[in-house]
Amino acid sequence: MPYNVAGIDVHKSVLLVVVATAAEEVEDAAGESLTFQCRRFGTSASERQHRWAWWVEHQVREVVMESTAQYGKPVWLDREPHFPKLPLAQAFSHRAPKGRKHDFADAKRLARRLRCGALVLRYVPDAEQRGWRMVTRGKLQLGRERVRRQNQLEARWEEAQIKLSGVISDLLGQSGRRILQAIADGETDAAQLAELGDRRLPCRREELADALRGQGQPFQRKRLALQLKRLKLLDDQIGELEQLAATALPRHESAVIRLAAVPGFGADSAQPIIAAVGPAAEAFASAG
Secondary structure: OOOEEEEEEEEOEEEEEEEEEEEOOOOOOOOOEEEEEEEEOOOOHHHHHHHHHHHHHOOEEEEEEEOOOOHHHHHHHHHOOOOOOOOOOOOHHHOOOOOOOOEEEEEEEEHHHHHOOOOOOOOOOOHHHHHHHHHHHHHHHHHHHHHHHHHHHHHHHHHHOHHHHOOOOOOOHHHHHHHHHHHHHOOOOOHHHHHOOOOOOOOOHHHHHOOOOEEEHHHHHHHHHHHHHHOOOOHHHHHHHHHHHHHHHHHHHHHHHHHHOOOOOOOHHHHHHHHHHHHOOOOOOOOO
């Protein structure tokens, strides 16, 4: 039975697909014994069905594509349930000779290099682990956005000569939020604002009031109100993703606990690592 391999050159709206046919026992690194059939397909649902029928007709047993951006993901998801082998080539191992660009050349080169074992393949986890990654990376992105928003908030009030972050270590702690919310609501009396600070703050009331004597404008207070709403939304979303991450890894709780026990780690850092490499790090041949 011939060992037919399909190569796909992925574009946004078109897929350039080739089927390379060779006898299963042939070991020809140069790929000279391969014969190619080429065809263009769109990316719509009906075109996906036509592409699958074409592969079935030519008895394709393996499909290879280059690791690209988001345009390659739908193609991968289409073929994932049907092929036991799903090679995804790293882009640096699939470089084309300079000055030799052709519509189907990339797809042919993929199939040829896969046949002779010249591709460096990318690790792609299973669907469950990809879900873990999506949750933990989403939480990381929201955390970065929260830090950026907090820095913007502090910069705006530095312009208004309000030096709250100079006397309160956590600007978005309970005391800081109460004071900022009162400023956003229109309170301008520094002494009244200072009374909203917790008694356990390391600064005296006089120091806190002095830091709050600024020249905030009405438009700055309105902007502060919007920023606080955005930060509250980010905190809520981060909390939801934390709960989702905790429920997504129940079967591998022991691996998370072991990793979290490493000095410098914790649950927040252990979960994204487990999501990235898997609970048993099966993608790596050795500990080294």
